[in-house]
Structures are given as C-alpha cells and as structure tokens.
Amino acid sequence: MDTEKCTVLLTAIDQGSLSGAAEALGYTPSGVSRLVASLEAELGLPLLVRGKGGVTPTPECEALRPRFAELASLGRACRDEAAAVRGLEAGTLTVGSAYRPLYRALASTIAAFSAEHPGIQVRIEHANSSTLAAGMAQRAIDFSLMSRREIDCRWTPLSHDAMVAVLPPDHPLAKADAFPIERLLDEPFVELYPGEDCDNSRTLATAGIRPRAAYAVHDTSAAFALVEAGLGIALMNDIYARTAEAEVAVVPLAPARIVEIGIAAPPGRPSPALAAFEAFAVPRLQREAR
Template identity: 30%
Template sequence: MAITLLQYEIFRAVVDSGSFTKAGDKLGLSQSAVSHAIKGLEAELNLTLLHRGRSGISLTSEGEVMIDYARQILNLAEEMKQEAGRLNGLEVGTLRIGTFPSVSAYLLPSVLEKFHAAYPGIHVEFHEGGYMELKQMVSSNIIDIGFLTSDDAGNLDFIPLFEDYLQVILPGNHPLRTKKQISVRDIASYPFIMPKGGCDDLIKQLFARHHLKPKVYCEIADNQAIIAMVQKNLGISIIPELVAHGHHDGLSRARLKEECFRTVGLALPAHKQVSPAVSAFITLTKSVVGDHKSRWS
C-alpha cells in the first residue's frame, strides 16, 4: 500500500496538536480514522513513529526524523498546488504565518484585510508566540513565514520591514510630561512598569549599559495592561512605537533620549524557495508597512 499525502497530513496534525482527537477535529476525521492512518503509515515505513501513553502523544526518535520529511513533502505539495493555481490564473492554497503580540494587535489586521481582499482563495492560518517559539516554528517548517526581530532571526533568512523605536509612556500629569525626550537616568527615579517578554531584554540592557537599576513596580506581559497601569498613575514604562502609537486618554509619550530600537521583519527558512502565497504576502506586507509607518510616530 502506497503512502498518501493524507497520511502525512494526519501525522503532522497529530504531532502539532499532541492528540489524535484534536488532529481529527482539525481535519474533520474520527479518532479511529486518525489512528488507522497512523498505524498504516508506521506499517508502510516499518517504524514506530509515536509513543502513545496516558500522558499523551510524543514522537519516537524515528518519528523525530520522519516528521521533518513529512513536513517537507507537504510543503512541496502545497507549493505545487499554489504554482498550478498561479499558472491557471488563480491564487489558491494555504499560508501559515507566525506573529508576536504587538504585530498581531497593531499591524496584522491591516495586512490580513488587504491580503484576503487580494487573494480570497488563499486560506491563512496564523500562530502567535514569543520570539524563540516563532524562530523554532519557522526553522521546523511548522509555519511558512514569521514576523521576528533581526536579533532573534539567527540563521534564518530575514527581510527587514521597519525600525521600531522604544518610547517612554507616562501619566498625563507626570512631572516629566513636558519633555520631548526623556533619559533612562530620569526614568530610574520613578516607579517603573517593566514589560515582560518582547522588548524586556532591550530595556534591561539599556539600563545596565548606564549602570542604572529601575524601580520596578511590577512586570506585565500584556501591552494594553501596561498602558492601563500607566494611565492609573502607577508608574511609567517603555514600550515599542508600534504599541504606543495612537491616542490614549490620560497618557503622555516622549522619545527615549538614548535611542533604542528593534528591527521588525519577516523570517523564512534559510535558503528556501518561497511559494507564490509567501511571495504575495511579503510584497503586500511591505506595502502595508509603508502606508502605516508615518502614522506610528
């Protein structure tokens, strides 16, 4: 019996979800159909691919090797489908993208709106995570392309989009509110709300370079929660320009005197030939960034 693409797809879904049931729900199959497909794949390869236990599903050492091949096969099949659609004058297929929270909230909606309008036949799946998680997902071909920073892209191919400068946010009645630029030395004198995840490494390095220690009131991961805490006069904070842009009642903004920024861009598996869907997404994202950048400052 020959191995089918569906078996590879089921294998990938089981690995990614960690469950036969969840994989079946995603693919519209029963749990028994999923189990039968995996057993058939293992029989055809003469390998045990998955450990099945009370704690869940995990890959065997042989499965770790085979899942990489399965992903490559499915990616090539998807690229072939997209290329055939392009040759027929149709844009079809699936695009899997990864994003971190600030891009999800402030950039991605505009990108997806225009992308769906231009390419209604392409289904978009997106995964949100931290920098390291996204890097791993791109490297493992779990996603086709991901938003990342240049510092975190490592050996992936990286397409820079914009420099996202850090800005100071403070209550509207704060003594420093009239300053157009605020230094980290000024900030160190007041209660500070430290972002948790994302830009926290940049901020901590900034204070360390100037031999300063902020008076951390609390650490918060959610950007909107940070803004709300500042609005309630519980401290000041430093967040990316992408997050800080727009009008927030009871909030003042200022440039950080010691300029500091992250370079946000798109990361792809190293030296990978991109599919038509990925190529279209890159082009459209660059266009949206160009349209929006002037509004963020």
C-alpha cells in the same frame, strides 16, 4: 515517508490532542490515530505520549520535529506546484504578526488577496517576533510581520520603531526629551510580556539592567491602565504606545533603542502560493508603512 503523516503528527502536537488534529484536518479521530501509529511503526520510535489530557511529543519526536516540519512543508509545496502545473491556484499559508497595530493593514491585505486568489487559504498567527522566527525556522510560518531576528530568511524592512518609556502624566520626566533607561531601576516597573524573548526584554538585556517588576501583565491595555493610575512605568514599542487611549506620557529612551520591523519569509524558492502572496502583499504593506 508520507508527508501527510508528518502534517497530521505536527497538527496533533499543536492542537494537543488527536481529536483536535482530526477536526483541524478533516479526518476522523481513528484516522488520525492510525496515521500517527503508522509513522511510529515506520520509524520504530514512539512519537506521542497519549493520556487523558491529550497528547504530547516524546523526546524522540522532539529530536525529529524539525525534519517532520521540513517534510510537511515540502509536501505542501509539492501539492501547490502540482496545482500550478494543472493551471489551478491552491495552497494554505500561515501568516504571522507580532504587532496588533498592524492587524488592520494585514487583514485588509489578506481580504483583497483572497478575493483575487480564492483557492489559496490564509491563516493568521499572533505571537512575539522570536516565536514567529522559531516557527519560520521550523517551516510552520510562511510570512511574518515581526522585528528582525537572528534567523535565515528573506527580509524586507518596513519601518524603524523606537522603544519608549510610558509614564504617568504627572511624572517629573513626563515632558522630558528622553528617559534614561537606568531610571527603571529606581521606579516601580510594569513588566509587559514577562518571561518572553521580546523587544522589551531584549532592550533591557542590551542595557544590562533588570528592573524590579511591581506588576507583570501580558496586555498593553492593562499596562496603560496601571501607568495611568500611577502604579509604575512601562517599557514598550512606540507602535503600541501610539495606540494608548489612557492619559499617559510617552518618552523616548536614552540611549535610543530602535527596532527594525519588517517582513520575513523562508529562504529559498517560495511555493507558488507564497510567491503569489508575497507579490501581492509586500508592496501593499510597504505603502502602509510609509
């Protein structure tokens, strides 16, 4: 099976359209359509539902999607290794980060790496740790800064981060040593990242509580503003709470909830491009985390 066809199919799904895949990969839309149709004919299965709004994967495609991702990854690795045999450096890496406060260290690392390895392209993907973990399991993410998840990967720990309560400055527990997590049941709650499998939702699930959300937001700046205005209490990683410019109080949880943040990479032997990036990036990011 042609691994490039798998790459084209997965890109079309990610972009939501054949024209988007064509633009991302440097094909014409008709070329993308022919490649996908050829793959469908080869397998004897419909793989995309085509409509005015774009394309979506069929159930048959979803069932085979992990295999398509694996084949696309193997194709990239083979091309990278062939380039290495020829004495060239080439490849494309997708690097994920679940934590915006780590972007500066990650961006400077990528810039320095790209200056030394101009033949290797690096893309950045932002998502929560669970989404990045799923992407890595599907071979769509090559290297990720995230909190520990239950996937098969090579893991390098960087730091331990506490989950904290963010309170209005005049809250009775604003100067307390700890905030009892069950108090969230009695307070207006500012839910951050509603509906997502993230460090917040996992902390609440571990405690066995489900606070009633007075507000739901997808941005820490919005959460800080609501808390500062006295509209509720938020739960978040300390790595985010430390960036607050609003006038809020940050109090550790009781019982303490600690999240391990680190670097995840796919199991097994890395491609030459990923091996070069890991050798360069891991020591730099470890120093930044100290």
